[in-house]
Amino acid sequence: MVYFDNAATTKPSEHAVKKAEKYLYEEFYNPSALYHGGLSASKSVKEAKETVLKNLGISSSEYEVVFTSCGTESDNQAVFCAVKRGVFVTDLGEHSAINKSFEELVRQKKEVAFVSLNSDGSVNFSELKKTVKEKKANFVSIMHVNNETGAINDISRIADELKKIDPNIVFHSDGVQAYGKIPFSFSKNLDMYSVSAHKIGGLKGVGALVKKRKLNLSPLIFGGGQENGIRSGTENVFGINVFRFAGEERYLDLKSNYDKVKKLNEYIRQNLDKEIFRVISGDNASPYVLCVSAVGCKGEVLMHALEEKGIIVGNGSACSSRNRYSRVLKACGYDEKILDGVLRISFSPDNTMEEAISFAVKANGCAKKLKGIMN
Ligand code: PLP
Numbered sequence: 001m002v003y004f005d006n007a008a009t010t011k012p013s014e015h016a017v018k019k020a021e022k023y024l025y026e027e028f029y030n031p032s033a034l035y036h037g038g039l040s041a042s043k044s045v046k047e048a049k050e051t052v053l054k055n056l057g058i059s060s061s062e063y064e065v066v067f068t069s070c071g072t073e074s075d076n077q078a079v080f081c082a083v084k085r086g087v088f089v090t091d092l093g094e095h096s097a098i099n100k101s102f103e104e105l106v107r108q109k110k111e112v113a114f115v116s117l118n119s120d121g122s123v124n125f126s127e128l129k130k131t132v133k134e135k136k137a138n139f140v141s142i143m144h145v146n147n148e149t150g151a152i153n154d155i156s157r158i159a160d161e162l163k164k165i166d167p168n169i170v171f172h173s174d175g176v177q178a179y180g181k182i183p184f185s186f187s188k189n190l191d192m193y194s195v196s197a198h199k200i201g202g203l204k205g206v207g208a209l210v211k212k213r214k215l216n217l218s219p220l221i222f223g224g225g226q227e228n229g230i231r232s233g234t235e236n237v238f239g240i241n242v243f244r245f246a247g248e249e250r251y252l253d254l255k256s257n258y259d260k261v262k263k264l265n266e267y268i269r270q271n272l273d274k275e276i277f278r279v280i281s282g283d284n285a286s287p288y289v290l291c292v293s294a295v296g297c298k299g300e301v302l303m304h305a306l307e308e309k310g311i312i313v314g315n316g317s318a319c320s321s322r323n324r325y326s327r328v329l330k331a332c333g334y335d336e337k338i339l340d341g342v343l344r345i346s347f348s349p350d351n352t353m354e355e356a357i358s359f360a361v362k363a364n365g366c367a368k369k370l371k372g373i374m375n
Contacts, residue, residue, distance in 0.1 A: 002355045005314045006199075007147050007177060007289050007346035013201035013246045020241035031235050032226065041237045048244035052195065052208055055179070055251040056186045066209045066217070066227045067240055071176040071196030072097040073220070074209040077231070078172040078192045079105070079141060081218045086138030089131055091115040091123040092331035093146050097194075098174055099327070102141075111135070117331050120282030121149030125158065132162055132169065139170045144178035144193075148328045148344060150281045150289030152178075156187035163189040170215065176207075180250035181288050183258065191215050197243035200250050201348075206239040250349075257349035262287035264347055264356040271360035276367045278338060280329065287347070293334075294341040294367040302343060305366040311359055314344040 003011065023044060029037035031045050049065035056063075068074045075097035079088070090102050092114050105112050113135055115128045123142055132140060140162055144155050155173040162169050172192040178184070179193075180200035186193075192215070197206035211217060223232030250257065265287040269279055272292060280291040294302050299315040306313055325339040345359065 002311045002351075002358060004345045004347065004351065004355070004359060005312050006348040006351075007344065008314055009198045009204065010201050010348050011350070012198075012203055012242065013249055016201055016242045016245035016249060017203075019245040020238055023241045024238040027237075031237055032224065041235075044241055044244075045235050045237060048240045049208075051244045051247055052210060055247050056193070056210065058186050058210070062188070062213060063210055064213050064228070066211060066230050067235055068207040068209055068231055069205055069233075069236075070207040071095075071174070071194050071199075072207070073231075074194035074196070074207045075141075075172075075174055076101050077209050077217065077220045078194060079139070081220055081230075082170045082172070082192065082215060083139040084218075085110070087111045087113065087135045089113045089115065089128070089135065089137040089140045091117060091128065091142055093117045093121050093123065093148075093151070093328050094141070094143050095147055095174060095176070098141050098143070113137070117328070117333075118151075119332050119334075120280075120285065121146040121151035121328060121332050122282070123153050123158075125161075128158070129161060129165065133165050136166070137162075137169055139172070141172040141174065143174040143176075144184075145175075145182060145286045145289070146328070147177045147289065148326055149291045149332070150177075150285030150287070152182065152284065152286055155190065156185055159187045159189035159191075177286065177289065180247055180254070181258070182286055183254055197239065197246065201246035202243035203239045206236055206243045208243075253349065258287065260349055261347045261351070264351055264353060265290050265345075267353065267356045268345060268360055271357075271364075273364045273367065276364070276371060280332070280334070280338070280342070290345040290347075291329075292343055292345070293338045294343065294363075294370075295337055297341045297367050297370045299340065299342045302341070302363070302366055302370060305370060306359075306362060309362045309366065311362055313359075314346065315342060 029041045031042035052065045079101040116124045159171045170191050175193045176196045179195040191212045193210040195208050198204040278293045303315045
C-alpha cells in the first residue's frame with residue numbers, strides 16, 4: 001500500500017518506538033512518584049521537553065513546554081487559557097481545533113474577528129494588521145502551515161509586526177503541520193506554539209504547547225497539578241518519549257527530508273494531466289502537502305478508485321471530510337466545480353520517487369476514466 005495521507009497521521013517511527021520501549025515495560029512508573037523509577041520517568045519527560053525546545057532553536061530560560069493529549073488540546077489551551085477578555089483574532093484557514101474554539105468564544109459573547117485568506121490559503125496579512133490595529137486585539141492565533149493547502153504563513157514576521165502594533169498582544173500559532181518539517185527561525189515575539197506527535201512519526205495521543213515562561217496560563221484540565229499545574233493528568237511517558245525520539249530523528253534530517261519531499265511533490269505537480277488536474281497549493285507551499293483538484297470528478301470517488309489500486313490519499317482535511325466542501329478552500333475563493341474534485345496528497349520522508357511515479361500514473365488513469373463515466 002502506498003500511503004500519501006501523512007498530514008492526517010503518520011506511521012510511527014519504528015526506531016523511535018524501540019528507543020522509547022523501556023518506558024512502556026521497564027520504567028512504567030508514575031513520573032510524579034518519588035522513588036527511583038518515578039524520578040527516572042520524570043527525568044525522561046524533562047529531556048523530552050528540552051528536545052522540543054532545542055528542535056525549535058529556543059532556550060529553556062525563556063520558553064517551557066506543556067505536554068498535552070494532542071494538537072487540538074494544545075490549541076484549546078492557548079485560546080481559552082491565556083487571555084480571558086478582550087478581542088480575539090484569527091483567520092478563516094485554521095484547523096477546526098482553532099476554528100471551533102473561536103466559535104465557542106463567539107458563543108461566550110466574546111469579541112472575535114476572522115481575517116480572510118489569499119487564494120493559496122495563507123492569511124491576508126494587510127487585513128490582519130488592519131484588523132488587529134482597529135479592533136485593538138488582545139489575542140491572535142495564526143497557523144504556521146495550512147493543513148489543507150500547505151500554505152506557509154511567515155509567523156515570525158507576523159508576530160514581530162503585530163507586537164509593533166501592540167507589544168501586549170498574546171500571539172499563538174498552530175505549528176502542527178510545520179514542526180519537524182519546515183525550517184524556520186522562531187521569533188521571540190511568538191508567545192505560544194502548538195505541536196502534535198502523530199504528524200511526525202510519534203503516536204496519537206501526545207501533543208505539546210510551547211509557551212513563554214512569563215506568560216500565565218490557567219488550566220484547562222484540573223487535577224493533580226502535573227505540568228506546573230497547567231495540565232493535570234499523569235503524563236503519557238511512553239508516548240512522550242516516542243515523540244522525543246521521533247522529533248530528534250526528524251530534526252537531524254530536516255533539510256534532506258525537506259529536499260526529498262519537495263522532489264516528490266514537484267514530480268507529481270508536473271506529471272498530473274493538466275487537462276484534468278488543477279494545482280491549488282501555491283508554489284511556495286510546504287512540500288509536505290499538495291492540494292489538487294480533478295476538475296469534473298468527485299474527489300471522494302477518485303480517492304476510493306485510487307485506494308482500490310493500492311494508493312491512499314486524503315480528500316481535503318480528514319477532520320472535515322464529513323462536510324461536502326472544505327470550509328477553508330471555500331474561503332480561498334474556489335467554486336464548487338473545483339471544490340468537488342479536491343484531493344490532498346501529503347508526504348512523509350519515507351515516501352519514494354517510485355511511489356510518486358505510481359501515483360501520477362494511477363491518478364491520471366482513474367481521473368480520465370471517472371470523467372468519461374461522469375460526463
Ligand atoms: N492543527 C492542525 C493544523 C492539524 O493539521 C491538526 C490535525 O490534523 C490539528 C491541529 C489537530 O492535531 P491532533 O490530531 O493532534 O489533535
